[in-house]
Amino acid sequence: MDKxxxxxxxxGSDEIKVKVIESAADYMDVMPDMLLVRRALEVxxxxxxxxxxxxxxxxxxxxWARIAGEFGLTAHFITPCLCGNLLNPRRACSCxxxxxxxxxxxxxxxxxxxxxxxxxxxDPREETTTAESFKEALSRIxxxxxxxxxxxxxxxxxxxxxxxxxxxxxxxxxxxxxxxxAIACLSQCESIGPEHVAEAVQYQPKSLF
Numbered sequence: 001m002d003k004x005x006x007x008x009x010x011x012g013s014d015e016i017k018v019k020v021i022e023s024a025a026d027y028m029d030v031m032p033d034m035l036l037v038r039r040a041l042e043v044x045x046x047x048x049x050x051x052x053x054x055x056x057x058x059x060x061x062x063x064w065a066r067i068a069g070e071f072g073l074t075a076h077f078i079t080p081c082l083c084g085n086l087l088n089p090r091r092a093c094s095c096x097x098x099x100x101x102x103x104x105x106x107x108x109x110x111x112x113x114x115x116x117x118x119x120x121x122x123d124p125r126e127e128t129t130t131a132e133s134f135k136e137a138l139s140r141i142x143x144x145x146x147x148x149x150x151x152x153x154x155x156x157x158x159x160x161x162x163x164x165x166x167x168x169x170x171x172x173x174x175x176x177x178x179x180x181x182a183i184a185c186l187s188q189c190e191s192i193g194p195e196h197v198a199e200a201v202q203y204q205p206k207s208l209f
Contacts, residue, residue, distance in 0.1 A: 021138070024070040028134035031063065038134075040119045040203055041068055046141045047182035049116035050074035052205075056084040061121040076112035080120070087120050116175050118205040144186050151192045155180070158194040162201045176200045 028038070037053070041064065044051040051068050053076070055061030061077050068075035080086035081095040082103055095103075103109060132140075151159070159180075163173050180200035184192045 021071065022135070024067050025134040025138060027063075028067060031060065034060065034121065036202075037064060037119050037121055038137075039199075040117050041071075042137055042141060043179065043183055043186065043199075043203070044068060044073055044117050045071050045138070046144060046186050047116070047146065047179065048073070049179065049182070050076075051117040051119065052076040052078060052112045052115035053119050053121050054078050054080050054087065055121035056088055056123075058084075059121060059123055064119075064121060074115070076115060078109055078112045087122050089122065113205045114171075116179060117203040119203065141186070144188065146182060146185050149181050149184050149190070149192050151177075151180075151197075152194075154194040155192045155197045158197045162197065166201070166204070167207075168204065172204055176204060179203055 037060075040051065043049065045068075051065075051073055053061040053064045053068075055077075057079055065075045065077035081093055081100045083094045085091040085093040086095065086100065093100075104113070159173070159176065162168060162176070168176065176197070177200075180192050180196040183199050184196040187196070189196070
């Protein structure tokens with residue numbers, strides 16, 4: 001696999017593409033620091049993965065999906081339920097389990113949830129900061145090389161446990177392997193360890209109930 005290249009969704013000259021990417025990166029730095037969500041986007045950009053953000057329609061999820069689209073990723077935003085409050089710790093969900101299940105059986109919702117990475121976006125409860133700007137993160141991503149790595153024994157055992165405990169489908173297992181490989185490459189490791197598998201697993205959609 002070749003060295004990762006950054007892209008944007010807009011056609012046109014390289015100068016326009018650079019400006020779009022720089023604008024998106026600048027916007028990232030004025031958003032509240034949701035470190036896990038930001039990390040998921042970095043992994044998606046590096047591995048060219050599709051990504052789905054789930055949250056309240058008036059929250060930050062739509063912004064994250066728009067930014068992911070600016071980088072040329074296949075990005076989705078969905079609400080976790082019809083009212084949008086299923087993941088909200090401050091608001092009660094008014095949807096019945098039956099309505100939520102019907103909503104998640106819709107083709108568009110199922111397609112979004114089948115993305116390579118799935119991230120639940122809730123309002124930040126506390127301020128978090130990172131010393132690295134997103135432009136610096138992009139520079140780090142461009143320097144990394146995406147290649148096929150081997151799983152070490154501990155990583156294999158953790159993947160087997162995750163498959164069993166979380167009832168991961170064969171397709172989800174393959175997605176987790178690909179994401180774990182990208183995470184290890186982004187960390188400039190020579191093999192895939194259990195920490196890379198653990199991070200990849202948290203980017204997979206969880207059972208609703």
